[in-house]
Amino acid sequence: MKDVTNNFLETIEPVYTPGRIKFDFDRFDAAIKAAVSELSDEQLDNLEYNDIKKEFRRFNSLLTKLETKRKDIAKVYKNPLTEFEANFKKSKGPLETLLKTLGNKRDEIDEYHRLLRADHVRSVFEEKCELAGLDKDTFKDKYDGYSLKKWFIDKKMELKKETIEEIDALVLAEYDRLKEYKANIAIIEEQALDYELPSEPYTRALNNDAPLVEILKQMKMDRDAAVERKQQVEAKQKAEAARLAEIEAMAKQSANEEIKAVNAETGEVIEDTKPTDETPSNPIEPYKINLSLTFYGGEKQWYQFAKLLDDNFVNYEIKGENK
Template sequence: MTKDVTNSTLTEIKVDFKTAVINIDREAIETQVEAAVEQYSKQEVTVENYDAVYSERTAYNKLIEGLEDKRKELRRKSLKPYDDFNNWYEQKVKNPLEKVVEEMSLGINSINEHKKKLRLDVVRAVFEEKCMVAGLEKSTFESKYADYAKATLFKNGKMELKKATLEEMDALVLAEFDALEQYKANKQAIYDQAQDYDLLPDSYIRHLEDGKSLVDVLQIMKSDRDQKELRKQQQEAREKAEAERQAEIERMAQEEANATIKAYNAETGEIIENEPLESDEGINVPPAPQTSPEVPKFEPSEPVSYDLRLTFPLGNPQAKQFKEWLEANGVTFETLLQGKTMAELTGGTADVF
């Protein structure tokens, strides 16, 4: 059976205390002490009064020792009632009461913990319901549960939140809902702007998630768009210049291809007015015009050499035909490697010119 402690009379402990009385003629003693101090504090000790002063000092020391012993005795006697009371209080009152209070606290704390869990359940349920109505994740305010589970926020003796508490929670949910709607709007604005700028939106959404404002994110997007547009214009300019260069090369090659190729007799140097030559690859070399001027005749002279770079717009067939003409006219030629002939590269004498 549970012991009924509702009518316990142990509410306070009454202690009667009477101060000990010490009887002594304080005034007479103080008068004698003052006289001794007056007499000896300024007195010079000489050979003549040495014995008298010595004797008085001995008497005073014995007096002090006697009074000190008496003081200690009085202290022991005066503390004895306190010591007896203290021992009784520690063993018979304080220790048993503290033990039972500790046991009571365990039970009370258990109940309090249970009530706290119930309050947490109430707060969790209220928040989750409000989040569901607002379209928020039910765990949005999980970190706030302990703050709103305090007993002072509930009605006395009930597991019901106070009206003011509910209104504060409503305001919290509404603010979160507005913030979420604003975030969604900002996110959509970034998607729309990314589509207009032809940019990928993911990296800019991360800026928003990291706490940057919409204005800051849009400024970053505009800067990236401008850079992208600049790179595009530069690329287009390079491509246009390359196309123009290629067109010019093709134009010049076509002009050269349309020029008249004249064949010469290797012995006489006369122009041969025959049909167009056909190359190994089937490319026809147009005949020389009928009005070609005569080729001048050369007087014999000392041989001379030139380093040339020749470009054949009609490719290798044209180069092969030119090679044959050189050989037919006795013109010798060598291939240069790194600006030197094969003989020079293998140890021959280099041309000093």
């Protein structure tokens, strides 16, 4: 590569030779002061109109002449500067283009070296994670931070001792955290099994950084609430079963009540007794009677009575209805 050190570009610089503008400001200020003192407001009130116009033209002419001279001097100073800035802007263009090209190349090389350092950091973290039994990508968000030159030995692809120690501390802390996390998960699952609760809501709470003691307290509250709900349901079911049993007993009692019949001719109430379920050991001769029955309970009472006859194997014949 061509050596361009100490060449013309490194030594050239603009040279400014300051000029000098001569003007007696002390006498100028004194003359203005004297003029102002001679033309006070009181004195102006005593001047004629034409005199006022004359004085105005005189001082205005003086100020105009001085302003014109100032502008002429300003051009003498400003024009060279304007010309220099225009020429400099045009000439420095190629140099600025070269700087941009060099800067891009420099950044490209810097990024390449940074990626190499980041890859080295990755390998160090993965190795230590493997030894600790952690997922190899646990610290992938740390790679870029540790890829800076300050973490490496100068001009070497090797981490400083203090950097290694800091990485070891990170891995150990994560190992301890994960160990505690697994133990807490086991406690929650065991407690959930004991309380007959699903473990998922409580493990999610642990993942959301809820303290274990608060989770266990909530699990106990949920278990107590579940037990109370279960007891309420059982009590309700028990009460419902008792109510249904009572209704059934009342229905059976109503069905098994003795049905009284009335002799249509005499009006005598005839007690109808239920035959025993036992089959007599000796044959019994059939016994026939003719009855006229009136059911004051209506047709429903008749059906109940007919069922009673059927259940006791009593044959009957309907001779007529509502006679």
